[in-house]
Amino acid sequence: MNDIFCENNRVIIKNVANFDLAQTLDCGQAFRWSVDSGGVWHGIAAGKPISLYSDGNDIIIDNTSKEEFFGFWYDYFDLGRDYGAIISQFSADPTLKIAAQTANGIRILRQEPWEALCSFIISQNNNIPRIKGIIGRLCENFGERTDDTYTFPSAERLSVLSPDDLAVIRSGFRAKYIIDAAQRVAAKEIDLDALQSLDYEKALSILMKIKGVGPKVADCALLYGCGHIEAFPKDVWIKRALSEFFGGEIPECALGAAGIAQQYIFYYIRETQNKA
DNA sequence: TCCCAGGCTCTCT
């Protein structure tokens, strides 16, 4: 599948399939990536800042080592998964087939569970540009400076704050939810790392004990942060798409990898309808 | 200006 070459502080992934940087990094699953005027994407995950760009069929990642790439980024970009096979599987449904072909460069990012949970708590009743703004301020104010960016603040760091302390990020009513989540995680009442090996329903019910975490936010945390590819977050866009194109039900052929179908549909519906 | 946003909690039937 991929040939991967490592040189000093740079990794080249040759002939990579189904990996479009813009589709993957700017489709609303992660909020800390941005592209510069030269088409280079910059971001940070798990405290590791990188830059990356595409060159023909290759993806070049700067500022990482062989060890870090295989220890983290390979899974972060879900490079072990055959998206081509999944897209063929989805082709049994005519509308999902079109969505999948339109969004065929999206990969589900395997983010850190705490960042995914916290980010999607912030996402509720909110729009993507503003979510990015709030998360940016959260990191600048409470993360740690590294290179010329900031890490995502840990649950431990946020657990000692009050809603007033979070006023600088202007997250509105969500501040108390962020703190409740941080406190439960920091106190080890909830073990986010353990959720990946629990069954989906059990993991969902654990996350929903957090104030401000309902089924949609919990699904996002499980899908983007815990590897639960069967999670199917239903936001307003997806609910509209389901009723308009799929008779209100998740297509049969998507079951088992419903989360990937969800992201394809989300991308497709927002591309075709006027995205807010 | 006004509507709405990758929802959830709380209250009232």
Added chain:
DNA sequence: AGAGAGCATGGG
């Protein structure tokens, strides 16, 4: 169990 208001804030 289901419906509906309210929520903080600001992007478009």
